[in-house]
Structure formats: structure tokens, C-alpha cells
Amino acid sequence: MAVNAFYFLREATTSMRRNMALTVAAVMVTSLSLVLLGFVGMVVHAGDGLATNLKYRVDEIRVFLKDEVTAEERDSLERFIKKMPEVKSVRFISKEEALEEFKEMYKDSPDIIEQIEGNPLPAEFKVRMKDPKYNKAVAQRLMNRPEISVDENGKKEIKFPEDVVNKVLKWTGAIQKIGFVVVVAFAIVAVSLVSITIRMAIYARRNEIGIMKLVGATNWFIRWPFIVEGVFEGITGAIVGIIVAIMIHSWLMTKVEAAAEANLISTGYLVLLSFLLILVGMIIGALGSNFALRRYIEV
Amino acid sequence: MAVNAFYFLREATTSMRRNMALTVAAVMVTSLSLVLLGFVGMVVHAGDGLATNLKYRVDEIRVFLKDEVTAEERDSLERFIKKMPEVKSVRFISKEEALEEFKEMYKDSPDIIEQIEGNPLPAEFKVRMKDPKYNKAVAQRLMNRPEISVDENGKKEIKFPEDVVNKVLKWTGAIQKIGFVVVVAFAIVAVSLVSITIRMAIYARRNEIGIMKLVGATNWFIRWPFIVEGVFEGITGAIVGIIVAIMIHSWLMTKVEAAAEANLISTGYLVLLSFLLILVGMIIGALGSNFALRRYIEV
Amino acid sequence: MIRFRRVTKVYHGNVYALEDVTVDIEKKEFAFIVGPTGSGKSTFFKLILKEELPTNGEIYIADTNLSEIKKWKVPYLRRKVGCVFQDFKLLPNKTVYENVGYALEVTGRPRRIIEAYVPEVLRLVGLSHKLDSYPDELSGGEQQRVSIARAFVNRPPILLADEPTGNLDPSMSHGIVKLLEKINNTGTTVLMATHDQDIVNTFKKRVIELKEGRVVRDQLRGVYGYGS
Amino acid sequence: MIRFRRVTKVYHGNVYALEDVTVDIEKKEFAFIVGPTGSGKSTFFKLILKEELPTNGEIYIADTNLSEIKKWKVPYLRRKVGCVFQDFKLLPNKTVYENVGYALEVTGRPRRIIEAYVPEVLRLVGLSHKLDSYPDELSGGEQQRVSIARAFVNRPPILLADEPTGNLDPSMSHGIVKLLEKINNTGTTVLMATHDQDIVNTFKKRVIELKEGRVVRDQLRGVYGYGS
Numbered sequence A, B: 001m002a003v004n005a006f007y008f009l010r011e012a013t014t015s016m017r018r019n020m021a022l023t024v025a026a027v028m029v030t031s032l033s034l035v036l037l038g039f040v041g042m043v044v045h046a047g048d049g050l051a052t053n054l055k056y057r058v059d060e061i062r063v064f065l066k067d068e069v070t071a072e073e074r075d076s077l078e079r080f081i082k083k084m085p086e087v088k089s090v091r092f093i094s095k096e097e098a099l100e101e102f103k104e105m106y107k108d109s110p111d112i113i114e115q116i117e118g119n120p121l122p123a124e125f126k127v128r129m130k131d132p133k134y135n136k137a138v139a140q141r142l143m144n145r146p147e148i149s150v151d152e153n154g155k156k157e158i159k160f161p162e163d164v165v166n167k168v169l170k171w172t173g174a175i176q177k178i179g180f181v182v183v184v185a186f187a188i189v190a191v192s193l194v195s196i197t198i199r200m201a202i203y204a205r206r207n208e209i210g211i212m213k214l215v216g217a218t219n220w221f222i223r224w225p226f227i228v229e230g231v232f233e234g235i236t237g238a239i240v241g242i243i244v245a246i247m248i249h250s251w252l253m254t255k256v257e258a259a260a261e262a263n264l265i266s267t268g269y270l271v272l273l274s275f276l277l278i279l280v281g282m283i284i285g286a287l288g289s290n291f292a293l294r295r296y297i298e299v
Numbered sequence C, D: 001m002i003r004f005r006r007v008t009k010v011y012h013g014n015v016y017a018l019e020d021v022t023v024d025i026e027k028k029e030f031a032f033i034v035g036p037t038g039s040g041k042s043t044f045f046k047l048i049l050k051e052e053l054p055t056n057g058e059i060y061i062a063d064t065n066l067s068e069i070k071k072w073k074v075p076y077l078r079r080k081v082g083c084v085f086q087d088f089k090l091l092p093n094k095t096v097y098e099n100v101g102y103a104l105e106v107t108g109r110p111r112r113i114i115e116a117y118v119p120e121v122l123r124l125v126g127l128s129h130k131l132d133s134y135p136d137e138l139s140g141g142e143q144q145r146v147s148i149a150r151a152f153v154n155r156p157p158i159l160l161a162d163e164p165t166g167n168l169d170p171s172m173s174h175g176i177v178k179l180l181e182k183i184n185n186t187g188t189t190v191l192m193a194t195h196d197q198d199i200v201n202t203f204k205k206r207v208i209e210l211k212e213g214r215v216v217r218d219q220l221r222g223v224y225g226y227g228s
């Protein structure tokens, strides 16, 4: 078997050298597919980061307090909220802090700030949920707490995340769905492209395969060099693909990240992606050639 | 020649029938490439629509008027603005309308509206430019008009589009750039994939081509059936690609459009894209086969 | 060694390549298969290699019924039956040396055996100077001799040769058949299809004549045709 | 019709396939090219077809210097020179009918001419019943006859035949050479490379003998070898 392993390697390399055009074509197709795959992977990951970023802001409801609430009442409410299993954290914002925030927010519109006399803003709890889906339930349970202020219509003043954010979230949700579909589609594209390439390579050598069989070669003896070749081409394709993907990443993503003012793709993720691509390349190569060989190797 | 045209067609169809596997592979690759191309085309077009949508809102500066400005002064300023070649339209908003708008905008925050006494909001001109890049220049030319109100620091009150919008615009700009790069990349990918496929198909038949030449066939006589085959495969690939693209479109884009609450891709654009894809498919097929043949057809 | 029992081979439902052929070839025998073109000689060999399956009848190689050999065992059958193909069947991407070596390589022989056997057998057929040529750089006769070398580098117990001298000049042909005779003397069963009158008449071996797929003559020490 | 002037062909810088060959073949002549395997017969034909270029010397076909023929005109040269290739060179994806028809089709002949000529020429070589077979469904001899049919369906002024009887039985071989003789009588120049002693000795035509790439004999009404 040791002899054979050596033989298969030698066989694969000579075959690749002598069919240079086919080898280059197969590597190109593999790397193209993997660049696409890697690229989509990056975009989905970046979109994911963006979505988490936004989600971070929508799992929070704001509970406004009556001005007359005492410190004890406030603490009791805070404890009551913190006890709920759905709640991740509670942050108290006093009337003064609220005013500061308001002024900060409207610092470009002095006319609005000028209109404010005293401090009309209420104190509030910013209550962050473990998941946005708990927003409603938690608010429900707060409805009968007397500490919470009431608007003109007698409704408790509890504010949900704003509509705009919701809309953006819908968007990123859709993008993520598309991203997933695209990743699956590209994986299929990549595998079928490589298997087409290898199938054509084998088709081009179908006569040779027939001769090998007549000389007494077993099916596996014929298959192995092709599989080695496929795996090698897959790995080479993956390496080329990774280099191109990283180049695209550093050129484009930095631009996007500058615009988005966030670091969307970490180096760690890139390394992971690279390993994944090499693995996928190997598997594609091996499966592709084995699958393709089935058609032409029947005794 | 009429005899020949018929011969080439017959030759191409028999060749395709007899090399079914290769034909199917070539058509698959073509349609995959064109689906990708069409998909990217759609995304870029949709992104473009989104960007125009946003741009629509950022080519507008707001010019606030002193409360004491008379109707004549106002009209004179309006005429002055309208005369500028960079300006597309001017809309006047009276103090009353401004208050209405403000109330509408903050209808969810009654505390803010309550704080307002009388009508602190100034009248304004909303000046829309032919292009956002003129914003600064037009504002500059308005700086010495006495009708325009002045803030505490003595600066004329002319407001530019808001930062947030600017940021979004940066984003869409980046996306469009990426989109362009991706379209070009995919066009290259598509052409090279098809030419690889056809080159492999020809490689598989290189012996045949050699024999044809020895029997006295001219290069063009050998080339034509392959070109017909390439064009046919290109067109078939395009049609398959269009069907898939439309399916993807109707499945995914409707979701996105529902989320974005806008109709981003018109039917007209889809028809245009289809014709484009068929044309591209034909050109890819013809160029691909002709290019590939060059290597194996030397006397 | 090789037994055909009422073997019929029909291609495409209407081309009778072999019809009701019953033949026994003993171990260590040397037989010529003759017959006009299209009479089924190559088909006879293809059936022995299990390249084609008989439409009817049974074939036994060394007492094994071919129709009972499992698919995965077919390669091992073929290693026992060296064959010189009429159209040579050389691997176009391998050199002469590699083409011959391949027949050893498939049996898993170690490198040093290959390095010893291959040049030796190529010397026997007179191609020592073409080791590194590719098939399309050889003359017709040279390709034929590579095919011969490959068929017996493996020392198979059975050697089939389908018109192995069709592209060779008379003196080279005589040399090759003498070589086959020598191989036969070491205990190998040799079957040779041929059109070459001189050879058949000179070597006086068993002659099996086919005509339109039927055995019309089976004669020890025969000559090419009745008329000649 | 065919003139070689001190032609040398060297492959790979060291294989001398032809060396200093000077030969004149007149219009309407019939000549056998003989010589041991590897002596340069096929190379001689390849040079006439401009499939290979001579390393040295000049070749004239019908008073045209081959080295002066423009690339795009080479196909028109080849239509004037029908060739039976030693390895047949049939198109594997075309039937027998299409393979022969192809040689007419490349010259732009209308369909009805093709439909009249092809069956006629296939009848001449005795393959009327195999019109729709593919090459790999034919016996060696049948493939060879398809190659012969294709070479002269076009009625070329020159016909080259590279061992056209190598896979044929003696009676079929005689028939084919008689056919070549008939074609020759209609005014076609015929060159035939062969190893077949019987044929050469029977037909008594001009014999050009090559040995290691050199012309060692050029004899009217010759026989196969000096010794025979």
C-alpha cells in the first residue's frame, strides 16, 4: 500500500502536468466558486453583526416614573423588575440625566431647547430583555404598578422600541434570509461546477480509462489518482480563493466598515473561513472526482 | 453557402445530441453564470433605486426666514433662489405650516408639544438642488441675504441634510461600489466559465479536429458548428437562467420589497434584463467557442 | 485452459459476430485464429477478456465460468490474460516505458521489479531506444511492438495476440512470432489472430478458421487457406 | 506530380525519419513504398499532406512548392491528396456514411452529390451493410476499408495509402489493390506503403524502398525484397 500511495501521488502529478490546461481550468473553477462562497460568507457574517448591533437596541423598553415617586418606591419597582426572568438588565435614568440626554440629542436645534422650562422630562427605567420578544409580556406585568406615570388618556407610560428600528430590523431579517439562501445556492453551484469540471476531465480521458481497465486495473486503482488530483485541485483552488477573498475583503470591507463605523469582520473569522474553505475545497475535489468517475468506471 | 448553413446547424445539433453530458454541462454553467449575473444586476438595480430614493431627500437645504420679513421681501428672495441654475424647485413653508409639521412629527411625545407656547418656529424655504453637490454653493450665495434669520452666534440659519441621512448615503454609496465591482467580477467569471467549458469540450474532441483538418476541412468549416453550438448553448443557458432569476426574484424580492415598502424592480427592468441576458449568453457562447478553438485549430 | 461451449455473440440484435462456437484450447497450446475480415476473431478475444458478454453459451478460463466471475474480480482475470490489441490501445499520455510498466503497476509490483522487467521486455521487441517516446511519436510498427511488450511483461498464463504483425515487415513479423513461440515454450497458452499466410504456413501450428462467426476448420499443423 | 528534393525530416533534433530523400513520381504513376518498420514511410506521406514540415529540402506537388503554400490554402491542398491513414483516423462520433460523406462535405458539395457518391464508394469496398455503424462497432478490416472509401470518394488527383491492407485478409487485400489499380487507370497518381510481400510481388509496379530514412532502391516492376 505504501508503494501504491506513492504511485498515486506520482500518477496524479504527472497527469496534472501533462493536462496543464485542464488542471488550470479546474483550479480556476474551484477557486472562483470558493471566492464566491467566501464572499457570501463574509457578507452574511457582516450582516449578522449589523443585525445583532441593531437588535441590541430594540430589546429595551422604557418605563417612565411619576415625579412624586420616592426613592424607596423606586427601589422596590427596580427589584420587582429585576426579579423577572425575562429581564437582562435595568438602568435607571434620573430626571436630570433625562434632560441632559434630551439637550444632547437636540443640540442642533436650539429653538426646541429654548422652549423648555424647568425639567418637564420624567425619570425612567431602561429595561433590557433577554430577547425582544419578551417586551410585551414584561410591560403587561408592569401595568398595575402605581409608580409608573400615566398620560392624558390614563394609559401607563411604557415606551416600546421605535418603528424605524423595527423597519430596519425587518430589512436585516430579509437580508439574512437572502444571505442564507445565497450561501446554500453557492455551495451547490460550487460543488456542481467542480464536479462538471472533473467530469469533463474524465470524459476527455474516457478512452484511457477503458484501456486501463482492459490491462487489469481495479476500479480503485484507476480512481485514486483522479481523487488525489481532485483533492489537490480543490486545495489549490481554496488557497487561491482565500487570497482573492482576503484581497477583496481588505479592499472593499474596509470601505464599508469606514462608512458603517464598525468592525464587522474579525481576523479570527477570516482564519476560520480560510480553514473552512480549504476543507470545503478538499471535500469538493474528492467528492467531485469520485462522483464523476462512477459514470465511466463500470467493468 | 445556403447548403453550408444547413450543414452547420445539423452538425451542431447531432454533435450536441451525441455529447449530451457535455452539452448539459455547458448549458448548466452558462445558466448558472447568467443567474448570478442577473441576480447581481437585480440587487444593484434595487440598491440604485434605494439610493435615488434617499438622494431625493438630501438634495434639499432649508432656509429659515426672519419673522419680520414681508411678503414682497419673501417673493424677491424666492425669485432670487429660483433664478439660480443649480436649483430644481423651491417650496415655501409658512410659520403655521411649520408648526403643523412639528406637531405631526412629535405627536408621540406630547410633553414636547405641550412645552411649546405660541409659534416659535420660523417660516422657511425648502430649496431642492439638481444635485446634492450644489448644496454648499447655493447656501454660500444666500449668506448675504438680509431676509434670512440669524442664530445666537450671528450665523445665517441655513440647514443642510442631516448627518444620519449622510451616513446612510455613504452606506448606499459603498454598496453601489461593491455592486459595480461584483457585476464586473461576475461578468468575467461567466465568460471564463463558459470559455473553460467550451475549451474542455473541444479538448475532449481534439483528435477529431485533427482528423477533420487532415481530410481537408478549412478552419472556418471546423469552427462554425462549434460556434453554432456555443451560441445555442449560450441562449439555452440564458433562458434557463432567466427562468431561475425570475423565480428567485418573485420569491425573494417580494419579501424584501414588503419589508422595504417599495417596489424596487419594475417588470420593464426584468424584461430588459432578460433580453440582455440572452444577448450576453449568445456573445459568451460565440466568443467562448471561437476563443477556445483558436488553440486547437492551427494547420 | 480456454473452453467455449456453444457461444453466440450478437451485436445490436442482428449482427452475428460469433455463432455456436465450441472450442477447447489446452494449456501450453499455440493456435492461430484465421478467417476473413469481420469473421469474429477480435470478438473471440473480447469475450475471453470479458470486455463483451456472450449472448448465449458458456466460456471457461482455467475451469472458471466467466459468467460467474464477480464484477470486482474481473481485473484479476485480465491480469492473467495478456492481450495485444488490434488497435494497440496504448495510453496516449504515457511514454513507452510507462505504458509497459503500467501493466505491472496495476498488479502492485514494487518499483524495482518494474525497473528490471520493463527495459528487458522492450529490448526483446527491439525498442530499447524509444523508452521515453509517446505513442504518437512512434511508427505504426513500433506502436504494435509496445502493445506486444505490454501484453507479456506480466508473464500471464494466457497470451492473446490480435493481428500482432499487421503493421510489421516480414522479417520483424517472423521475429515476433518466434518470440511468441519462445513464450509458448515457457508454458504460456498463446492464441494469435492473423491474416498473414506466410506466418501460418511457416510455423505449422494449430489453425482455427472462422467464417461469418462459425468455426469452419480446426486443424493441427494447418496452413492459411484450403486453396493455398 | 510529386517531387522530393533532398528532403530530410528530423524529429526532436535526433530522430532521423527521412534523410536526403530525392524522388520523382510522375502523374498517373502507381508506386509501392516498402521498407522495414520505422524506416520513414508514414513520414513520407505526412510531408506530402503538410501534416509535418521537412527539416530540410523542398517538396513540390503539381509544381507547387509546399513551403510556399499559405496556411489558409493547406485545406485545399489536402482535398487534392486523398489519404488512407495507417491508424484509419475515423471520426468516432460519425457513422460510416457520415465519415465518408464528410470528405465531400468539406468541399461544399451539395447533398444530392453526397447521397449519390457515398453509397457507391462504400459498395466498392464491400461495406454497403454497415452504413450506419460507428467506427468502434466495426472490425479492424472494416475500419480500414472505411478509411479507403473516404480517401477516394473525392476523386483526388493523388491517392496515398499507408498500409491499406494491414488488417485485411489476403483475398480482400488483392481486391483492394485491384481497386487502387483501377483508380490509377482513371488518371490518379497512387502511392501505397506496404509490408505485404505477396501484393508487391504480384502487381509488379514501381518499388521505392526506404531503409533508416534513406532511399535504398527505386526500381520499375520491382519485387518486395532483394532476397525474395
Ligand SMILES: Nc1ncnc2c1ncn2[C@@H]1O[C@H](COP(=O)(O)OP(=O)(O)OP(=O)(O)O)[C@@H](O)[C@H]1O
Binding pocket: C011, C012, C015, C016, C017, C035, C036, C037, C038, C039, C040, C041, C042, C043, C044, C086, D136, D137, D138, D139, D140, D141, D142, D167
Ligand atoms: N461493438 C460492435 N457493435 C456492432 N457490431 C460489431 C461490434 N464489434 C464488432 N461488430 C461486428 O461484428 C463482426 C465481427 O467483428 P470482429 O471485430 O470480431 O471481426 P474480425 O474477425 O476481428 O475482423 P478483422 O480481421 O477485420 O479485424 C463484424 O461484422 C463487425 O462489424
Ligand SMILES: Nc1ncnc2c1ncn2[C@@H]1O[C@H](COP(=O)(O)OP(=O)(O)OP(=O)(O)O)[C@@H](O)[C@H]1O
Binding pocket: C136, C137, C138, C139, C140, C141, C142, C167, D011, D012, D015, D016, D017, D035, D036, D037, D038, D039, D040, D041, D042, D043, D044, D086
Ligand atoms: N512525431 C514524432 N516524433 C518523434 N519521432 C517520430 C515521430 N513520428 C515518427 N517518429 C519516428 O520516426 C521514425 C519513422 O517513422 P514512420 O512512422 O515514418 O515509420 P514507418 O516507415 O511508417 O514505419 P511503420 O512501417 O512501422 O509504420 C520512427 O523511428 C519513429 O519513431
Ligand SMILES: [Mg+2]
Binding pocket: C041, C042, C043, C086, C162, D139, D140, D141
Ligand atoms: Mg479484428
Ligand SMILES: [Mg+2]
Binding pocket: C139, C140, C141, D041, D042, D043, D086, D162
Ligand atoms: Mg507507418
